[in-house]
Each structure stands twice: as C-alpha cells, then as structure tokens.
Amino acid sequence: MADVLRLSGIRKSYGDLHALDVIDLTIPDNAYVSLLGPSGSGKTTLLRVIAGFEDPDQGSVALGGRPIDNVQAHRRGIGFVFQNFALFPHLSVARNIAYGLENREVGALTDRAAIRRRVGEMIELVGLAGLEDRGVAQISGGQRQRVALARTLVTEPRLVLLDEPLGALDANLRARMRAELRSIRERLGVTFLHVTGSESEALAMGDIVLVLDRGRIAQSADADTIYNRPAAPSVARFLNCYNLFEGTLSGADFVGPAGRFPTAGSPRLTGGKTAYAVRYDRIQVRPISSALATDEVGVEGAFIASEYSGAAVNSFFALDSGQVVEVETHLSHRPPAAYAPQERYGLVWKRDLALLFA
Numbered sequence: 001m002a003d004v005l006r007l008s009g010i011r012k013s014y015g016d017l018h019a020l021d022v023i024d025l026t027i028p029d030n031a032y033v034s035l036l037g038p039s040g041s042g043k044t045t046l047l048r049v050i051a052g053f054e055d056p057d058q059g060s061v062a063l064g065g066r067p068i069d070n071v072q073a074h075r076r077g078i079g080f081v082f083q084n085f086a087l088f089p090h091l092s093v094a095r096n097i098a099y100g101l102e103n104r105e106v107g108a109l110t111d112r113a114a115i116r117r118r119v120g121e122m123i124e125l126v127g128l129a130g131l132e133d134r135g136v137a138q139i140s141g142g143q144r145q146r147v148a149l150a151r152t153l154v155t156e157p158r159l160v161l162l163d164e165p166l167g168a169l170d171a172n173l174r175a176r177m178r179a180e181l182r183s184i185r186e187r188l189g190v191t192f193l194h195v196t197g198s199e200s201e202a203l204a205m206g207d208i209v210l211v212l213d214r215g216r217i218a219q220s221a222d223a224d225t226i227y228n229r230p231a232a233p234s235v236a237r238f239l240n241c242y243n244l245f246e247g248t249l250s251g252a253d254f255v256g257p258a259g260r261f262p263t264a265g266s267p268r269l270t271g272g273k274t275a276y277a278v279r280y281d282r283i284q285v286r287p288i289s290s291a292l293a294t295d296e297v298g299v300e301g302a303f304i305a306s307e308y309s310g311a312a313v314n315s316f317f318a319l320d321s322g323q324v325v326e327v328e329t330h331l332s333h334r335p336p337a338a339y340a341p342q343e344r345y346g347l348v349w350k351r352d353l354a355l356l357f358a
Contacts, residue, residue: 003065004029004159004191005050010059012045012215019045020056021215027159027193027208032185034206034223035195038238042215043195047161050193051080064158074104079157083164085148087136094119094132096147100155122150125184142173149181153188160185162194166201178205199239203227211235218271232271233357242355243283243325245276249358257321261297265351268358275357280314280328282353285337286346298348301325303339315339317347 003026010023019042027033037043048054050061052073060069068076087096097119101109109115123129126146136144145165152160165181166174182205185192196202202209203223211219211226219231230236233244247256254261254276261276292298301317304324313336315327325347329336339345 002029003027004063005193006062006065007050008060008062010046010049010061011057012042012049012054013057018215020049023059023215023217025210025217025220027191029158029191030189031191031207032182032205033191033193033208033210034202035193035210035212036199036202036238037197037212039197041212043197043212044163046212047080047163047193047195050159051078051161052076077158079152079155079160081148081152081160081162081165083167085144087144087147087151089135089137092133092135093128093139093143093147094123096136097122097150097154100151104155118154122154125153125187126150127180140173141169142177145169145177146180149184153184153190157190160190160192162192164195164197166196174201181205199241203239211238213238229267229269229355230277231269233275233277234272236275236277236355241281241328242277242279245278245323247276248274254356258319258323259299259321261354262351263354263356265295266354266356267352268356270358272357277355277357278349278353280326281312281330282349283325283327284348285315285317285327285339286348288344288346290346290348292348295351296348297351297354298346299325300344301347302342302344304341306336306339308336317345 005027007023007025010020012020023046035043045054049056052071060067062068063076088099098115101115101118123132126149128143128146131139131143136147166177169177194205203226206223209221209223209226210217213234219226219235227239230239236242236244245256245258247254252263254263288300299319301319304316304318306313306315311331313329313331317325319325327347
C-alpha cells in the first residue's frame with residue numbers, strides 16, 4: 001500500500017514547551033487512521049503542521065511523495081474538518097458545500113451546472129438530501145457535521161484531517177456518526193486522519209491507531225494490538241481499561257506497594273518504565289478464603305462502590321497500599337454480584353493475562 005503522508009523528524013516548540021518532539025510517521029493511502037492522546041499531547045499541533053497552518057521548527061512533510069514544506073495550506077490538497085464545523089452561518093447547506101469549489105485559488109469552478117452536480121453528489125453521499133436550501137442554523141448538530149465534511153470532500157483532497165469531529169455531538173449521535181464517517185471514507189477511497197481524546201472512538205474507527213504521548217508517537221498499530229498489547233505503561237493508561245501497578249523486578253517476581261506478583265507466564269513488553277498491568281475485565285472477585293491456582297495471582301481489597309454503564313458494571317476496590325483497583329464485569333457473561341461496602345474480597349487474575357513492562 002502506497003503512503004499518502006510522510007513526516008520526517010518533525011519538531012515544534014512554543015518557548016520551553018516541546019509540543020512535537022521528533023515525529024517520524026508514514027500514513028498509508030486509502031486508510032482510516034485514528035490519532036489518540038490526552039489533552040496537551042500535541043494532537044492538534046500535529047494536525048496544524050500537516051495542514052500547513054503551523055511551520056515546524058525542524059523536519060519535513062511530504063504528501064504523495066512530494067515535499068510540501070513550502071506549500072501554502074490552501075494549495076496542499078489536504079482537507080481539514082474543524083471541531084466547531086466553521087460553517088458560514090449566512091449561507092445555505094448547498095452554498096456552504098459549494099464555497100470551496102467556487103473560491104479555491106487553483107481550478108475554481110464557474111460552470112453553475114457543474115457546481116450543482118458536484119454539490120448534489122456530495123449531498124447524497126453524506127445523507128443531506130432535502131436540506132440543500134436550509135440555513136445551517138436550521139439543521140441539527142449531526143447535519144452540520146455532515147455539511148462540514150461535505151464542504152471538505154467536494155474539493156477531492158488526498159488527505160482529510162478531522163480535529164475531534166465528534167466532540168460537539170451527543171453520545172447517540174457520536175455513535176451513529178462513527179459508522180457514517182467510516183462508510184463515507186470507504187466509498188471515496190481517501191485517507192482520513194481522525195484526532196480524538198476518546199480511546200473507544202479511536203479503537204472503533206481506526207484501521208491504524210496512533211498513540212501520541214508528550215509530543216512523540218508512543219505506538220502505531222491496529223486496534224487489537226493497541227488494546228491487548230499496549231507498547232508502554234503510558235499507552236495502557238490512555239486506554240482507560242488497565243490497572244497499572246508500580247514496582248520493580250526482583251528475580252522472577254514483580255514487587256511493589258501492592259504486593260509481590262509472580263511473573264512466570266506473563267507477557268513481557270519493553271517500553272517505558274517498569275510496571276505491571278491487568279485489564280479491568282481480566283480480574284475475578286472472590287471470597288478472600290479462596291485458594292489461588294498455580295497459574296493465578298491475587299491481592300485483597302475492600303469494596304468501595306460500583307458503577308453501572310449498561311452493558312457492564314465497574315466495581316472499585318481499595319488495596320492496603322491505597323491504590324484503587326477497577327474490575328469490569330460484562331452483564332452478558334453473568335449477573336452482577338452484590339458486594340458489601342468495606343468488605344474485603346480477593347481480586348484474582350491469570351498470570352498469562354497480565355502484562356509486564358520491563
């Protein structure tokens with residue numbers, strides 16, 4: 001698969017803040033790429049450098065094998081969908097979509113019939129038929145999102161950058177727009193680079209998931225690899241589904257404030273500082289009198305509270321070290337257990353389901 005975008009040695013600082021710290025990255029053509037990271041990790045800065053809104057302090061950007069470092073933003077052939085949509089409030093849906101075709105510097109369309117045809121095709125593609133003459137203040141947030149996407153796609157960019165495009169939508173609409181964005185991208189065969197702070201959104205949408213940590217790419221892989229084999233403790237933390245334990249290795253054991261965990265059989269990963277990770281849904285809650293099997297590891301904790309999220313219940317237990325351990329129980333597996341407040345329970349997992357970073 002050919003690369004549509006290549007970044008080489010990109011650095012960007014604002015005073016003493018290193019927003020981007022040596023970014024080397026290739027993005028394939030015809031792919032949906034999610035860029036995940038917490039606030040302040042450099043996600044939006046990276047998009048702005050790619051789009052040409054910001055100049056890097058160092059490094060180069062190439063699109064389709066052609067350097068574009070000295071090419072102005074509006075001449076790069078890159079589309080940008082802003083989080084706040086950035087629509088023209090005085091124009092109709094159709095006129096918003098047509099604006100880029102009519103006003104671009106190179107190849108502006110003047111043939112009214114051609115403009116109507118292109119805009120009509122895009123309106124059908126994004127599901128806005130019947131709303132062409134509405135003002136953008138007269139349509140819903142999800143429909144405005146589609147207008148912003150259509151306005152970008154109608155100019156046929158090689159790459160589309162989406163800066164948290166679902167952040168302004170309610171939960172139900174976000175879920176629906178995920179599927180629609182993927183479907184639209186697949187029909188057009190263009191690459192989407194979708195920035196988000198939501199781990200579930202990144203994993204659900206990306207053929208490739210990039211995790212950005214303090215201005216560096218911490219991991220680039222498919223969603224299954226990111227979820228099951230995070231490359232570093234920082235990546236596991238961003239995913240918001242792992243209990244992370246601090247400590248050091250002592251022989252074949254991991255030793256920390258939470259206790260001594262035998263590591264034989266636990267996958268070892270090299271990335272970041274030494275840590276031990278267990279996913280929320282890998283832990284069983286048992287009476288403290290229950291014996292451990294030879295392939296199991298366990299700690300004791302006092303029950304604090306549970307949160308119901310529809311498909312699952314997340315329960316929280318305080319260890320003697322003060323750390324809180326989260327346990328996720330999927331309701332499709334078994335009915336939720338009732339735990340007594342402050343009662344002590346055994347928290348048990350299989351050794352081969354834990355990850356050791358060392």
